[in-house]
Amino acid sequence: xxxxxxxxxxPAYLPIVNIDTDMIIPxxxxxxxxxxxxxxxLFFEMRYDDNGKEINDFVLNQEPFNNSKILIAGxxxxxxxxxxxxxxxxxxxxxxxxxxxxxxxxFYSNCFKNGILPIILEEEKIKELSEYANRKEEIAVDLNDQxxxxxxxxxxxxxxxxxxxxxxxxxxxxxLSLKKSVKxxxxxxxxxxxxxxxxxx
Amino acid sequence: xxxxxxxxxxxxxxxxxxxNPQNEKDEDKKNSIERALKYMGLTPDMAATDxxxxxxxxxxxxxxxxxxxxxxxxxxxxxxxxxxxxAIVVPGSGLxxxxxxxxxxxxxxxxxxxxxxxxxCSMCLAMNADKLKPEERCASTSNRNFEGRQGRGGRTHLVxxxxxxxxxxxxxxxxxxxxxx
Numbered sequence: 001x002x003x004x005x006x007x008x009x010x011p012a013y014l015p016i017v018n019i020d021t022d023m024i025i026p027x028x029x030x031x032x033x034x035x036x037x038x039x040x041x042l043f044f045e046m047r048y049d050d051n052g053k054e055i056n057d058f059v060l061n062q063e064p065f066n067n068s069k070i071l072i073a074g075x076x077x078x079x080x081x082x083x084x085x086x087x088x089x090x091x092x093x094x095x096x097x098x099x100x101x102x103x104x105x106x107f108y109s110n111c112f113k114n115g116i117l118p119i120i121l122e123e124e125k126i127k128e129l130s131e132y133a134n135r136k137e138e139i140a141v142d143l144n145d146q147x148x149x150x151x152x153x154x155x156x157x158x159x160x161x162x163x164x165x166x167x168x169x170x171x172x173x174x175x176l177s178l179k180k181s182v183k184x185x186x187x188x189x190x191x192x193x194x195x196x197x198x199x200x201x
Numbered sequence: 202x203x204x205x206x207x208x209x210x211x212x213x214x215x216x217x218x219x220x221n222p223q224n225e226k227d228e229d230k231k232n233s234i235e236r237a238l239k240y241m242g243l244t245p246d247m248a249a250t251d252x253x254x255x256x257x258x259x260x261x262x263x264x265x266x267x268x269x270x271x272x273x274x275x276x277x278x279x280x281x282x283x284x285x286x287x288a289i290v291v292p293g294s295g296l297x298x299x300x301x302x303x304x305x306x307x308x309x310x311x312x313x314x315x316x317x318x319x320x321x322c323s324m325c326l327a328m329n330a331d332k333l334k335p336e337e338r339c340a341s342t343s344n345r346n347f348e349g350r351q352g353r354g355g356r357t358h359l360v361x362x363x364x365x366x367x368x369x370x371x372x373x374x375x376x377x378x379x380x381x382x
Contacts, residue, residue: 022347027326045349
């Protein structure tokens with residue numbers, strides 16, 4: 001998993017509440033078990049018309065937002081079906097930080113397992129930051145110091161210390177287990193002597 | 202109860218009216234109501250029972266149990282579904298299908314004009330050919346009514362199995378209590 005430390009980008013603003021995972025990545029793309037390649041279908045129905053042509057009005061189809069790494073959105077982001085393809089699609093598009101006033105729980109935890117930082121801010125602060133999207137100005141995110149820097153201002157945000165550590169070090173669940181691989185191997189080596197009856201060979 | 206919008210929380214009673222965004226003070230909620238009404242092709246303040254439907258889907262994990270099929274069959278017994286409605290029922294599992302057939306529920310569904318289907322993937326999320334065309338409207342016993350959930354541009358109203366049966370008979374969303382003895 002990619003480490004998350006600091007990030008600078010012009011944010012894209014999607015002023016819609018209850019953005020569900022069907023909007024983020026519709027079901028017809030769920031047949032894949034790969035984490036890559038979903039970015040072109042991110043927000044598929046809002047992004048393309050019936051003929052597969054890009055809809056110019058949609059923010060992520062416009063310069064410079066088609067290169068945004070930060071997405072600002074309305075509350076309850078990531079609600080609906082619990083599909084990990086939603087963070088996969090955001091990540092594959094290039095978005096590694098989402099800012100909203102609330103998230104659906106499963107989406108929120110899935111972000112951390114894929115190297116995406118979901119930041120929770122109050123509504124007024126979100127409105128303030130969205131101005132930077134409107135003016136196409138960069139904002140910066142510093143995970144270690146837990147702050148967003150915009151213009152001459154900064155806002156602190158809260159994050160669980162363990163989740164923060166995992167993002168900073170790029171550790172997903174598998175990487176966390178592998179950190180203990182010496183212990184696991186030692187256990188396995190001793191197991192045959194201690195409990196020979198569980199082995200068939 | 203029925204859903205009028207594109208989130209499971211967008212609920213009204215069957216004798217109620219579709220909400221009017223003008224009555225909403227919160228700007229975000231107002232925008233969200235407007236967006237949902239536009240997608241669903243509904244006008245503010247219209248009566249729930251004036252919503253005409255094209256399709257009915259009875260099935261899914263939430264409402265494909267034997268009790269659900271019994272509830273719908275009770276309403277459909279000796280009745281025909283509306284001529285402009287296509288209706289399917291997909292039992293929740295092979296065992297449910299078998300049980301329903303033993304009880305003769307399949308015959309009630311078929312006689313009323315429903316299609317009696319094999320258990321399996323269907324209109325809960327439109328991953329196979331079972332999906333709505335743009336602007337088609339469905340009374341569905343599935344559990345999600347997000348934009349595009351039953352097919353791109355498709356309009357979903359979440360209802361109970363009994364309400365789905367009532368809607369199939371009337372051709373519009375309707376009060377199941379009219380058909381209960």
